[in-house]
Amino acid sequence: MISNTTKESVYSTNKNFDQLYPGPIRRISYLHWTPIEIAQQAASFLAVTPGSNILDIGSGVGKFCLNAGYYFNDCNFYGVEQRSNLVSIARQVQEQLGLKNTSFIHGDFTQLDFSAFDHFYFYNPFYENLVDESLHIDDSINHSESLYEYYATYLYNLLDKRPAGTRLATYQSSLTRIPASYQLVKCDIDTLFSCWIKTE
Numbered sequence: 001m002i003s004n005t006t007k008e009s010v011y012s013t014n015k016n017f018d019q020l021y022p023g024p025i026r027r028i029s030y031l032h033w034t035p036i037e038i039a040q041q042a043a044s045f046l047a048v049t050p051g052s053n054i055l056d057i058g059s060g061v062g063k064f065c066l067n068a069g070y071y072f073n074d075c076n077f078y079g080v081e082q083r084s085n086l087v088s089i090a091r092q093v094q095e096q097l098g099l100k101n102t103s104f105i106h107g108d109f110t111q112l113d114f115s116a117f118d119h120f121y122f123y124n125p126f127y128e129n130l131v132d133e134s135l136h137i138d139d140s141i142n143h144s145e146s147l148y149e150y151y152a153t154y155l156y157n158l159l160d161k162r163p164a165g166t167r168l169a170t171y172q173s174s175l176t177r178i179p180a181s182y183q184l185v186k187c188d189i190d191t192l193f194s195c196w197i198k199t200e
């Protein structure tokens, strides 16, 4: 486990944080993993009540959860990720950082019981299905427009069923695929970072 002094340095810049990851993962960070400053903003919006369970839908190598968990140690951060190799990397870095309030689940988010979670975060997880293969994380899964549509609709319906007060933070994601039952309370047009609260 790394020392507290080293930890301060690790969490001070994206470059330092990304050094925790293997080279190939580090090199695609700017395209696929949440920047530390967005993770902090999202977590401060989501971690409003101590003991809350917060889920990152498509958690990759865990950059959101590993930052959120460091700054908000009275909440629990979970990530669900379909690629097992990314889950293993997230767990290794979690161990190095000694974080007790983050957990990574291997699987498809459609198989998860959303009632176990209070609030949600995602960074455009299905986008890979719409772009050229040079922008894919890897070729270990199938990509297609119909898969994008299936996942986006499935998530829309899951979110729509959550109780009033549910918070959602999204990054680089379409504002049009969020149910009308969520009110937009913050939106940064430059980064496409948005915060939502379910009203009904």
Ligand SMILES: C[S@@+](CC[C@H](N)C(=O)[O-])C[C@H]1O[C@@H](n2cnc3c(N)ncnc32)[C@H](O)[C@@H]1O
Binding pocket: 031, 032, 033, 034, 056, 057, 058, 059, 060, 061, 062, 063, 064, 080, 081, 082, 083, 086, 107, 108, 109, 110, 122, 123, 124, 125, 126, 137, 151
């Ligand atoms: C843009 S990355 C974001 C990673 C992480 N949330 C972060 O911000 O650092 C999106 C991730 O979503 C995952 N993903 C896409 N569809 C998924 C699904 N149906 N179930 C679980 N994970 C999925 C991808 O494998 C990818 O790792």
